[in-house]
Amino acid sequence: MNLYIDFGGTNFKYSFDNEEIIVLESAKVDLVTFLEEQISLKKGIKNIAISFAGQVRDGVILNAPNIDLKELYIKRFIEDKYEINVIVENDLNAATIYEYSKFQDINSMIVLYIGTGFGCGIVIGDKVLYGKDNFAGEIGHIPFRKTNHLCQCGRDDCLELSTSGKALRGLRLNEIDAQTKQIFLDGLVHSFFTVLNLLNCEVYVLGGSVISNNIWLLDFLQEEYKKSSFYKLRGELKMVLSDSQYGNLEGLKIIASQQQTKDKTNGKI
Ligand SMILES: [Zn+2]
Known part of the structure; x- marks a missing residue:
């Protein structure tokens, strides 16, 4: 057992x-x-x-x-x-192994999960990217914007202080005040383009409780992608919602x- x-x-x-x-x-x-x-x-x-x-x-x-x-x-x-x-x-590494198992004939993937925090899983060349210390994909702790809160990692400007379930204080995006919502979306767009431009993977998966409570974020990111100059060069982007909580x-x-x-x-x- x-x-x-x-x-x-x-x-x-x-x-x-x-x-x-x-x-x-x-x-x-x-x-x-x-x-x-x-x-x-x-x-x-x-x-x-x-x-x-x-x-x-x-x-x-x-x-x-x-x-x-x-x-x-x-x-x-x-x-x-x-x-x-x-x-x-x-x-996120566990979730990435699951998400990747559902696809055949690809060898790179990005998984962005937004729950209480914000994490990223990466598959490159058919392998999960762990990095030297198993820290690869810690997107939530990338400096983004100063806040009045201290992240438990010690900084006050971590991305997940602006873009995460914590930042939304348990509310849906359409229930939160306009400024907090805009900052959340700015952080999401920033992180999405960062991984897209750095890694140029084949499939992008969005998951986690904040995403499943706000599934319109998938269309929102597709629209943002279409505004990018790379859209003409890269073409359509395969982006899907996770099918499992x-x-x-x-x-x-x-x-x-x-x-x-x-x-x-x-x-x-
Ligand atoms: Zn942090």
């Missing part, structure tokens, strides 16, 4: 194998207590795969700006204590099954 967890800035979602997905409030979950309870309640957990809204490297949570965490070495902690394999992945969990399932296949091939199972 596998346990899949998506630990987001607002919601904590989990499921066992392909069972029903249960949603809790992230602020009310202590991860270690939750895991130890589940391990004792459900006998036979073999793998735990967790996606985090934050920076992760080698199973260690380096920084999770929107999540209060006590145990950062979660993989080592659980694996040392129980005979359970633990996978820890950045949430559980992309992170779906990506974890793919990662876990790939790892099991690899372990079988290497004779570990």
Whole structure:
């Protein structure tokens, strides 16, 4: 049995194998207590795969700006204590693996997810781009515009302070004041053209709760793209909405099954 967890800035979602997905409030979950309870309640957990809204490297949570965490070495902690394999992945990388799995015959993709924060996943040459520290795609913390708020990364001008669910304070774009809406859209256009012009990928996927609550943003970005001088040269851009609000969990399932296949091939199972 596998346990899949998506630990987001607002919601904590989990499921066992392909069972029903249960949603809790992230602020009310202590991860270690939750895991130890589940391990004792459900006998036979073999793998735990967790996606985090934050920076992760080698199973260690380096920084999770929107999540209060006590145990950062979660993989080592659980694996040392129980005979359970633990996978820890950045949430956008997990989502990107899921989004990319739906397409054949392409080898590059950009995934922009706007939920509590703002993240970007990148596929180049048929591979997810992780970067040296597994930080590639941290678009939300690119300096954009000074605000009166401090990002938990330490800056007051991060893109996600202007363009994210946090910036909208839980409201839809058409419910928020005109100035906040305009700043949000400016940040979205800025980030969209940044990834488009830097990476020139084949497919652009928009996802996350803010996008699914404001699906007109897809048409908005297409219109912005058509205003760009590159439109004449590049032609139409393939841009789609994510079809799942559980992309992170779906990506974890793919990662876990790939790892099991690899372990079988290497004779570990
Ligand atoms: Zn930041």
